[in-house]
Amino acid sequence: MSIINNINKVFDHRIRLGIMSILMVNEYADFNTLKELLGTTDGNLASHVKALETSKYINIKKQFIGRKPNTRYATTKLGRLEFKKHIEALERLIKKQ
Amino acid sequence: MKSNNYLKDIDEIKNLMNKSSRFISLSGLSGILAGVYAIIGSAIAYWLVTEYSRGTLTLDGKIFRLVMLDLFIVAFLSIITGIFLTTKKAKKHGAKVWDATSKRLVINFLIPLIAGGLYILIILNQQKYGQTGALMLIFYGLALINASKYSIGDIRYLGFIEIILGLICAWFPGYGFWLWVIGFGVMHIIYGTWMHLKYDIKNN
Numbered sequence: 335m336s337i338i339n340n341i342n343k344v345f346d347h348r349i350r351l352g353i354m355s356i357l358m359v360n361e362y363a364d365f366n367t368l369k370e371l372l373g374t375t376d377g378n379l380a381s382h383v384k385a386l387e388t389s390k391y392i393n394i395k396k397q398f399i400g401r402k403p404n405t406r407y408a409t410t411k412l413g414r415l416e417f418k419k420h421i422e423a424l425e426r427l428i429k430k431q
Numbered sequence: 432m433k434s435n436n437y438l439k440d441i442d443e444i445k446n447l448m449n450k451s452s453r454f455i456s457l458s459g460l461s462g463i464l465a466g467v468y469a470i471i472g473s474a475i476a477y478w479l480v481t482e483y484s485r486g487t488l489t490l491d492g493k494i495f496r497l498v499m500l501d502l503f504i505v506a507f508l509s510i511i512t513g514i515f516l517t518t519k520k521a522k523k524h525g526a527k528v529w530d531a532t533s534k535r536l537v538i539n540f541l542i543p544l545i546a547g548g549l550y551i552l553i554i555l556n557q558q559k560y561g562q563t564g565a566l567m568l569i570f571y572g573l574a575l576i577n578a579s580k581y582s583i584g585d586i587r588y589l590g591f592i593e594i595i596l597g598l599i600c601a602w603f604p605g606y607g608f609w610l611w612v613i614g615f616g617v618m619h620i621i622y623g624t625w626m627h628l629k630y631d632i633k634n635n
Contacts, residue, residue, distance in 0.1 A: 348440075348443065351440060351443065351444060352443065352444075352447050355443070355444040355447040355448050355451075356447050356448070356451040358448065359448045359451060359452040360451055360452055360531075363451065367451075367530075367531065370527075371447060371450060371451055372447075421441075421444070424437045424440060424441060425441075427437055428437050428438060428441070
């Protein structure tokens with residue numbers, strides 16, 4: 335019986351967990367919205383977003399609103415599935431204690 | 432120790448999901464005041480109709496226009512109070528008033544409300560005014576239920592109550608005035624008080 339089963343290393347960080355939580359209940363969110371909600375810095379957020387993107391859990395859409403560049407993030411199907419598994423694993427771990 | 436951390440994770444997830452998708456700074460106090468305005472407004476309408484119109488209301492009369500103005504003032508004051516107190520509450524919590532969540536809330540609240548409002552105006556134009564009170568209650572209830580997905584979930588129950596009152600009102604149009612007073616006056620006061628105690632006081 336492996337206790338670390340399904341605990342996803344990619345989500346094992348407060349900011350990444352936060353990004354996924356926000357994107358699970360929103361169609362998309364842009365960089366500044368994420369930054370405000372998570373209360374983090376540009377650099378920190380960018381690195382965690384990158385990690386989630388590399389794992390193909392979120393996708394990035396760059397566009398322009400007027401002249402301002404605007405980056406939108408959304409979960410992928412894989413990301414949603416993995417996040418659900420991760421939450422279920424967390425639940426099981428808590429119940430075990 | 433570890434389990435404690437996971438619990439904190441779950442709390443954080445819940446908190447972020449709520450904060451990013453729902454606008455929860457609605458003020459309970461504004462509900463109470465909206466109810467008070469509605470009761471004062473309907474008392475004025477009642478007085479106008481019984482005193483100057485012998486208990487009946489004709490569509491093109493002066494009294495009808497006064498009652499409409501009365502209704503409009505009640506709605507206007509309720510909206511202004513709502514915006515003012517909600518802004519105050521949001522500022523206190525450090526939340527933004529006009530962001531994606533509040534925009535979504537307003538849009539979804541307005542869709543059934545505007546559709547209903549236009550429908551009521553159209554049938555009023557066709558001289559069918561027996562169901563006006565019922566329709567106002569029903570469409571307002573639908574607007575609340577639609578908005579509840581984007582705000583404090585509790586306003587959903589207020590929506591159900593308004594719809595039930597509206598249906599009763601459709602069945603007994605004669606009691607329309609009193610059902611309107613209950614729906615827009617009394618229910619707002621009860622509900623606003625409950626929300627105020629549940630969210631505003633507790634979080635201070």
